[in-house]
Amino acid sequence: MTANTVPDSAQCPVHRPGRDDRKSAGVAAAHFAPTPGSTLVDGFHAARDILRSPKVRQAGASTEHVDKSRPDEISFFFLDGDLHRKRRAAVAGLFAPKTIVTRHRAVMDRTMDAIVARLRASGSHALDELSWQMAVDVAAEIVGLTDSNSNDGLARRVKAVLETSVNAPTKGLGKWIALARTLKRIGTFWNKDMVPAIAARKLAPRDDVISHMVQAGFSKKGMIMETLSYAGAGMMTTREFIVMVAWHLFDNDGLRQRFLAGDEADQFAILEEILRLEPVASFNWRRAAEPIDEASTGPVAAGELLTISIRHANTDEAITGPCPFELDPDRAKRMKVNGPYLSFGDGPHRCPGAQVALHETRVFIDRLFRLPGIRLVSPPEIQWNPGIHGYELRGAIVACDPA
Secondary structure, eight states: OOOOOOOSSSSOSSSSSTTTOOHHHHHHHHHHHOTTEEEEEHHHHHHHHHHHHHTTTEOOOGGGGSSSGGGGSHHHHHHHHHHHHHHHHHHGGGGGGHIIIIIIHHEEEEHHHHHHHHHHHHSEEEHHHHHHHHHHHHHHHTOOOOOOHHHHHHHHHHHHHHHHHSOOOOOOOHEEEEEEEHHHHHHHIIIIIIHHHHHHHSSOOOSSSSHHHHHHOOOOOHHHHHHHHHHHHHHHHHHHHHHHHHHHHOOOOOOOHHHHHHHHHHHHHHHHHHHHOOBOEEEEEEEEOEEEEEETTTEEEEEEEEEEHHHHHHTTTHHHOSSSSOTTTHHHHTTTOSSSSSTTTOOGSOOTTTHHOOOOHHHHHHHHSSSSEEEEEEOOEEEEEEEEEEEEEEOOEEEEEOO
C-alpha cells in the first residue's frame, strides 16, 4: 500500500482544495521510519482490521525483549488474549463515561481552578507545564497516586522516570548509564509516591488501580510496571495533545469561536478532528501469530511484523473523503466514522483512557480560552521523541490579563 498525498480534488467540504492544516506533518515526515524488516500498513481498513484481528499479537516498544513467563510482573500493555482482557476488565470502570462525569470531572475542575489562579497571578506561563499538571492530576486520581507529599513533586518524579526510560540509548555504555539513572529514579518514585499510596490502600481500599493491585497481590515489580504504564500513557500523550489543540485554536479564529460557542458534542468533534490530523504517536505494531488473508490486508505470513502508520490510515481518502489534510470538524459525522479514527488505536489494545483524555482536554481548553486577554505569546517548538515515535511541543508561552 502507498502513502497518501495531498489531493487535487475541488470537492473539499469547506472549499479549500489542497489545504494542509497539520502542524506536525513536517517533523513526522522527516522522522518517518517504519521498523526495518516490517511490512508497512497505511490504509485505514487494513490497519483497523489488523488491530482488531485475533490472529495478531502486541509488538513494538521492545515487546520482544519482555519476559512473558511471569505475566504478574509485566504491564498489561505486553499481554494478549485472556490475560490482557482480564487485566483491563478489572479496572475498566475507572474509565467509564459515568465515572468520568461523576468522579474525574471534579479533579479536572479543581486542577483547572489552580491552573487559572497560577496563570492569572503570574500573567504568563509555559503551556506544556500547565497541560502536564492537568494530565498528572487526573492520571494520579485514576491510578491512586494520591498520597505523595505534593502533586508538584509527583509530577517531577513521574516525568523524570518516563523521560529517562523512553529516551534511553539502547547500545553501548550509554545504555548502562541510562539504565542506572532510570533505576535510581524509579526507586525514588517507589519510595515517595507508591509506598505511601500502597500503605493507604491496605488500610482503606479505594476504587483505583493501586487498590486493585494490592487486593490482587501484585509483586513490587508488577505494581511499578502497571502504574507507570497507566500513568505514562495518561500523562505524556495528553500533555502534547492539549498544547496542540490550543495552538490550532490560537491560530484559527473561526475554529476558536466555534469551540467556545459549541455544545459539548461539537467541542468533542473539534478535538477528535484535530487528533485525527495530529496523532501524538505515529505507529502501532503487531506481529502475526498465524497467517492472515483478508480482503483489506492481503496475505500476511505467520511471524510477520506489521508497522501500522496511524498518520497515513487517518488520512486515507477511502475513509476521510476529499481533502484529508484539511481540519473539518464535521468530517466524522459526514463520513459516519466514530471519533478520531485510529488515533487511540483499535481492537483489544485500544487506549483505555481515550475518553478521559478527551474530557480533560475539553475542560482545559474551554477554561483557558475564556480567560480575559488570553493570547499566545510564543508558539511551541516542535520536537521529535524517538521513544514514542511522536511529536513533543515545548516553549509555548500563554498570557492573560492579571487577576
